[in-house]
Amino acid sequence: MEKISIIGAGSWGSGLAKIIGDNGYPVMMYDVNENTVNEINAFHTNKSKLPVGTLSEAVVATTDLSQAIRFGDLIILVVPTAVIRTVIHQINEVIESKKIFVNASKGLEPDSFKRVSEIVDEEIDPRYREGFVALTGPSLAEEVINQMLTLVTASSKNNAHAEMVQRIFSNQTYFRVYTISDLVGAEVCGSLKNIIAMAAGMLTGLGYGDNTRAALITRALVEIKRIAMAMGAEEKTIYGLAGLGDLIVTCTSPRSRNFTAGYKIGSGKDLEQTLSEMTMVVEGARTVVAAHQYIQKYDIYAPIIEAVYDVVYLKKDPSERILQLMQNSLKPE
Ligand SMILES: NC(=O)c1ccc[n+]([C@@H]2O[C@H](COP(=O)([O-])OP(=O)(O)OC[C@H]3O[C@@H](n4cnc5c(N)ncnc54)[C@H](O)[C@@H]3O)[C@@H](O)[C@H]2O)c1
Structure with missing residues (x-):
């Protein structure tokens, strides 16, 4: 044994x-x-x-x-x-x-x-x-x-x-x-979903409901897929437990500390205050920096992840930044 x-x-x-x-x-x-x-x-x-x-x-x-x-x-x-x-x-x-x-x-x-x-x-x-x-x-x-x-x-x-x-x-x-x-897919999906969990928490903190969360999970999955596949992941991993499964739990459960951190930011607290109040690690706050750098370097379209970066690190107002996403040019899904 x-x-x-x-x-x-x-x-x-x-x-x-x-x-x-x-x-x-x-x-x-x-x-x-x-x-x-x-x-x-x-x-x-x-x-x-x-x-x-x-x-x-x-x-x-x-x-x-x-x-x-x-x-x-x-x-x-x-x-x-x-x-x-x-x-x-x-x-x-x-x-x-x-x-x-x-x-x-x-x-x-x-x-x-x-x-x-x-x-x-x-x-x-x-x-x-x-x-x-x-x-x-x-x-x-x-x-x-x-x-x-x-x-x-x-x-x-x-x-x-x-x-x-x-x-x-x-x-x-x-x-x-x-x-x-697919080791690459599992590692990348598991990391990126923490950023989206912060976004889900922010939306809830701002008072948005289930329509918004469902839209977030669905569109964020597309962004995760773009980044993960650029890093070498296989498509089927994105829709499995390591991808979609982990994304759903972390975006819907108040037990997720990334969701909780996002919720506090959405409710008006800043990152430092939020992180100092958390007794457990908030991985999304660090991985969003790596994701932002990667998106910029390889010119990948990932507007939700960029919005989280802007709110967390550039101190943009979360409700204004979300409305900006709604004003992007209209396009097919
Ligand atoms: N908590 C969950 O439900 C969960 C589930 C799946 C994955 N994860 C992942 O697991 C990882 C750890 O999360 P957690 O929830 O256990 O965090 P945590 O904050 O509860 O615990 C982290 C532990 O690491 C210890 N530690 C810190 N620096 C250390 C060092 N230099 N040497 C040795 N130990 C050190 C701390 O003392 C603490 O006990 C994170 O990447 C998280 O995303 C967490």
Whole structure:
């Protein structure tokens, strides 16, 4: 039986630890936050990140990165993407044997537009890289920990690795994993949907309703498709769990922190105030910078993503910026 290390004991790291701990796998979590680590070891809970649910006793935690990396055959990355290159670099300094890397974080790196799989390729010595799998799809941690039925994807260039992750994470009650081979599509769709979730929150904060949200999801999917396919994604991924599935959940659930951040901005708060009030990572606020740079560089038409960038970073008034979208020239769908 494989041993699993989870790097990042936040809400999603804890949600994933819950699943694989319940599936009977030995799990070691690593985090820089000593209080979190102590709480997991003493009480099998992580109340500030996931107020409900307890982890299996097979889940232990540490603040010692080399201990965590030695432990696992699989290394699951679940830290905010703002720190992920640094953390992967630190892993490379302590790693001593080949591992399969599984990424569950969602974001693109500004300036380089790199996906996490590319950052792993750059930072980890090839002698210690057995393979890479992305675990993405519609999966809010709060629902997973409450054992609400959840379907996600494991994507890898190596089907055997995707199937290994599928087997380790799937159970026959609430968590089911599908394999896909389109790693680029899974990583890009999972990252871009957080920007659209911020837009959905803004629209709700401004008082718009379900017509508007349905229009947003549908038109945003077209923008995601343009960008993802320019980066090398396959079209069918856009309409699967990793694409449309993840977009729907994050644009419709107030449990999504990207939606919540957008809601606050739409209700009149600025980005700094909003982010300072959030105790959990808002990936859309960072990925919108990478997406904006990519759109500009490769001349891709993505007006919704550009509008989110303008509101978040150029401090444009959200209601005026949305009306501007309505005044674009009329065209066929
Ligand atoms: N929460 C969800 O429902 C969910 C679902 C799917 C994917 N994700 C993705 O998972 C990633 C993590 O999200 P989250 O919700 O768990 O965030 P979170 O804010 O709840 O937790 C992040 C954790 O990372 C730790 N951390 C920060 N810097 C670190 C470092 N340098 N070294 C080690 N640990 C560090 C923090 O202490 C914290 O425990 C994000 O990319 C998010 O988009 C989240």
